[in-house]
Amino acid sequence: MSGAPITLSRRAVLVGSGALILSFSSTARLLAQDSGVPPTAPPQPSAPPPPGSLAKAPFLDSWIRIDADGAITVFTGKAELGQGIKTALLQVAAEQLDADFGQIKLVTADTALTADEGFTAGSHSMQDSGTAIMNAAAQVRQLLIAVAAQRAGRPADQMTTENAAVVAPDGRRFGYGELVAAELLHVQAAPQSVLKDPSRYKIMNRRIPRVDIPAKVTGGAAFVQDLRPDGMVHARIVRPPSYGATLVGVESGAVEAMPGVLKVVRDGSFLAVIAEREFQAIEAMRALAAAAQWQETAKLPDAENLPDFLAGLPSQDITVLDQQQSGLGGAKTLSATYSRPYVAHGSIGPSCAVAQLDSGTLTVWTHTQGVFPDRDAIAEMLHMPKDKVRCIHTEGAGCYGHNGADDAAADAAVLARAMPGRPVRVQWTREQEHACEPYGPAMMVKVSAALDDAGNIVDWDYGVWSNTHNMRPGGAGALLAARSLAEPFPAPEPKPIPMPEGGGDRNSIPLYKFPSAKVIYHFLPAMPVRISALRALGGYMNVFSIESFMDELAAAAAADPVEFRLKHLDDPRAREVVSTAAERFGWSHKPRAGLPGRGYGFAFARYKNLAAYCAIACEVEVNHETGRARMVRAVAAVDSGQVVNPDGITNQIEGAILQSMSWTLYENVTFDERRITSVDWATYPILRFSAVPDAMEVHIINRPGMPFLGSGEAGQGPAAAAVANAVANATGHRFRDLPLAKERIKAAIGI
């Protein structure tokens, strides 16, 4: 964990003549006035780590680079997923550096260029990378001031910065570029930075338009699907028809003779075709698929009885919370069981990757959320040294977690090796994306609680059953291609993600204050259906369950759902989002007996009990004849700490509400005893415009100066419960098994 030197290749990449590079270890005061600071100093164990991702990996090369011509480049190990992170990070950097937003270039996740920040996941980007960049930028600014002050012969505290220049009291300007020219500093970060006062923000907490949208609406190249390096060829994979199927035989002669076909690649059960042109590859794939014979052995559970199936699996029981006390005198006890099926990411653009093997180096352009882990897995799969494999994040369609992106990257890597020198583009089909992606796991929750005479919850007993929510690389065996090769890599052992983040137990601890509570996570290692991380992980199901149950308890206590929640919440920020959402919705004015078929629902959660707070109130209509439910309007309140881009937060929350509504009302992966059968939008219908609400509002509570709180997933859980609570209010029936399909609702409400 100490000052190992930066590898030469990175230094060569990052060091221009006179570029300022910051690297970080966890010691030494900043504001070094002389260049006599040794290049690396060993960390002092007692010093606190610098904030955010600055602490994670002292081998991280650089976050900020300033060239002699003044060009500023910011590096982040995070990736743009469509959540607006590029823009937000640029805002942070620009604000703290006092540089023009439009002049800064951002380099995102690239194993050759950026820090390893793991996965762009868990709503960590602002908390980790944003914090790192904010502090790095602030510390760079201080450094530049110090250098300029020295040159100007003035005290540092008389210098100001504006527009990427340090300005002396007499008006002399020192452009950042000229300040770094003389020096090559290897400066370590301090644990604390002199940050700009939020009241002076000009760029942070502003609706700066996203930098990636103009290209996306004018046909600019924006996605990995748009890459067209010279000499690129098109590939399609023929995937096994079910998990673990082996390729018994394939008569590929006819396919090899098809127009444009360059190669049929078979390695064990990995089967693919490469052609000059895309449609040629598609037709060849169809023919190859028809010619392939598989031996199938998969045995899938009964899709109609998933809760029973989960309950019957062997489990490793993890005590998440044990503050149970006895003898608290509950007047009433309620119990409920909730469930959800497997839910698909369903990315609108099926996964894609381009890879090229050139002079022993493999480059993969991929929309994986984790270029470093994916790179490591691919290197392991191909028996290549890691430094010979480079993964460069290039945007794909929204992934919402671990979808097919990592696997497409692996596919492209295998095929690049089969066709050295030429860039190979692998495009998954719609059916493959639907059938082969790892889903959000089916889950079950059993909860019981006791109410005293005054309607307070006095005891809470909660159990959640789930697979792991993380089967991402780490390890080649996480990749579909690697599992199919003639010398396959076994799928890795599933492990639970530890709390406080959690996987299946994410958000299983309610934020409410109960005198007695117990939470057990029944971790289920057996995974007959392929699963991994889907946006919010266990948070979606746990919040759906907790918030549905809170409504059931409120009803038993004859209490208003919002009042009931406030009664048990002492976190002031939580209370404020709840009150704000209720007030803006007009919760206290809603009609008691509404229009027939109308209902109102409320829900609240703090994502992971660590990230953003979100409360949602909604109105739903249910058609009596068909059972069809539709959200009519929703009002959300969210507290994300210090706001960087309010529009980004609004966009994410709106999106989360609609996506969660779609999961909640419509979605379940279908399968028979052997194969996944929901393989397109006909067999896996999702939200269309006919069911989009009439109105939606998002109210942001800004907290100047407070830490960034991840917001990308904060809406999923509350939206699900708000909808379920509204449907219960509209129909008088409580639905505990997702999805709330119209057939289920109709069956319950009867003729």
Add this chain to the structure above:
Amino acid sequence: MKLNINNSEHDVDMDPRTPLLYVLRDDLKLNAAKFGCGLGQCGACTVLVDGEPIFSCVTPIALLADKQITTLEGLGTSEQPAPIQRAFIEAQAAQCGYCIPGMMMRAQALLQKNPHASDAEIRAWLEPNLCRCGTHMRILRAIHRAQAMMTTAQEGSQG
């Protein structure tokens, strides 16, 4: 064969069975129309033929000689965006942005022939197009904004 795309003639030497989408993306290097499903279910590939929307992923070029094909690139550029493009930028109507060109082309077709389409008509019109990120509210706002721009421009030019 010859294809008329965005008002210019292109000589395309492709198997006439090839769906237009691959010709646009791979040969003409036009990025906007996207592969979303190849089945005509999601609308990400939507372009206009003689002003009407089609799914380019299931339309072989054999059908398109002597027809006017319009892609998003043909409506405007980042330097000179068309009203629909300006509207989508101003409304920040995108999350991942993958579905957006298809949405815009679909909307453009409606606004061209029914400039005063109501909100209900716009929603019904967009039914064939999917958005997985949940950007629907903004997409509707952007289309209304474009509609306002286009009708103002029309009135202006008549005034």
Add this chain to the structure above:
Amino acid sequence: MLQSVWDGKIRRDPIGPMMRAKRFARNAVVFCFILALVAGIFAIAAWQPALAPISPPPAGSIDSSLIKRGAELAAIGDCGVCHTAPSGREFAGGVGIQTPFGTIYSTNITPDEKTGIGNWSETAFQRAMRHGVRRDGGYLYPAFPYDHFTLVSDDDDKALYAFVMTREPVHAIPPANELPFPLNVRLVMAGWNLAFLHPGPYRADTAHDENWNRGAYLVEGVGHCGACHTPRNFLGAEKADQKFAGGEAEGWTAYALDASSPAPMPWNADALTHYLSLGFADDHGVARGPMADVASDLRSASQDDVRAIAAYVAAQIGDQGPERPNVAHQVAVQAARGKTVADTSADNQADVKTLRDPHGNDEGAQIYAGACAGCHEGPRALPYGGINLALSSGIAGPSANNLINVVLYGLPAAEATHAPIMPGFINAMNDTQLILLARYLRARFTNNLPWSDIADSVREARSAQRAMTAQQAPSPEPAPAGTMQRITDEAQHQ
């Protein structure tokens, strides 16, 4: 000279103009008098009394099992389909039904007292069902198929009444009918009824068993299948001597359900049961157009009833002979063999052309290969994969109608429903291309004579009206591998 109106012969006129005029006037008066007398007698005979209005029965006063039975019957009768407008409330009416005589709008049958049937007694309801007369005595138009509903038994009328009276009341007034004189005078329907209404209820046919009778009762009665599947005469009545010989509905062909059923693979009771209750059958295709609503509704009907309906219809089709399945199979294999995706060599194309395509239709073949083959020759089973076109009635049937409808409008996505989605090609294909494709498909996938009416079908099909009826039935289950799968496999290995 005057021409006699009686026998068409020309006679010399011995009488003179003035006398002629007087005689004419007298004849005219007599004629009008007789006409008025007849009309008067008719009107008196046809007049129906208004039945006293009632207050709607209070909620909870009706036996829930009766309501449930009513719901099941309403599912077979498809009440909601005609009485619910696309963006309207359930059963509130307002659907315009196109007839050769004009447009008739369905009424509000919710129990709203002012604008619905909330003040209809059970007697009034049954009179409407049995005799086609409203509560106020006015005649209904047979766009409401009371000529079928007349067969519904008293008990079932009770159940239907219980069902409609427990729906949610909606205040809604449908548009006025658009009918020319004298059809807009409801009384004329009395004459129509005299000729074409055979009042029920259904009487069992002792020559057949209980199950057959059950099916007959449902099909001929509340199911009103003949309303679409039987051709009509110039007065809009079903031709009694051509029962189930085929008809039309909203621009779609309702195929014959008698021995002339054009389905390449013959229908049997099992396939019909599957089709009616799940919205598709492996060897036949998916229910679409107006049949989509029927199949969708039958999902909530009693499955015993659906089986009885299927058995009765299968009996009407009868045994079309042992050769038929073989022929269908053969055609499918031939068509499949010509198509193997890997098979793109010029020789094979030429073979396919001469064998299957007498029009030398290169362009049709290209369109098919680029737009259709991806799904229709894919490995996916029904209902979600495209049907093997050699099995489709749409291509084998007497008219190109349904094929054109589907090609133009596709099967649009239905909200939150597992149902096949097919893109429509209305904007991608012009009429010429559509005709070329239709001809090609007919030639390649059937042994039948070419259609003569493609151009007409195409012209009519491009209307907005038709677009609205493009839909397909939802289906909860993917099919297990069926005939289509086997045909593809066989073609592979020949």
